Amino acid sequence: MEFNNNMPIYLQVIHKLKQDIVTGKLKLGEKMPSSRDYSNELGLNFNTIARVYKEMEMEDIVFTKRGLGTFITESSEKVENIRLEMAKELIENFINGMLQIGFTQEDMISFIKKSNKK
Template sequence: MEYNPSLPIYLQVANSIKRDIVTGKLEPGAKLPSVRDLAVEYTINPNTVSRVYRELEMENVCFTRRGTGTFVTQDPEKVRTMRREMAGTLIYEFLEGMKQLGYTQEEAIRILEQSEYKEDR
């Protein structure tokens, strides 16, 4: 993973895990990697991973069972909410970028509708 220097690493890793959850790569109730394994996977300090897991627990994205590990939430509504929030963030960032280029929201939407983007790419 390539890290963005303007955002704390623990938030970037947490967002990556959330993205894996909303896309179905991590299923509800799935066991997350141990702190050490995730630290190796992301090449970060184990203390940073602990902070990632604490952050995800505070957001009710995951939960920890003492002695067995950390698991993805089993609440389908939480996953739907995260998905909507992530979509909203992407839309906002896109529209802000288009605004900086001098486009109105309506023009940006028209460009999207006329785009040659294909879903199978």
């Protein structure tokens, strides 16, 4: 995983995990690697991954079973909500970027239609 210096690493890891969950790369109820194993895999500090898991648990994206580990949510509704939040963020970034370079809403729709035909 390559990291962007403009955003905290733990947020980038959370985003990547959310992406893996909504695309099905990580399955509902699947056991996550331990914080230590995942930190070694990514080459990150253990505390960074512990924070990732803690933040995701606070958002009900993962849950911990004492003595067994951390698991992906079993709620397909939660995953769909994450997917919609991510889509909304992508659309907002796209619209803001297009507005900044002078596109109107009609221009954007036309651009999308043309790009979709490729």
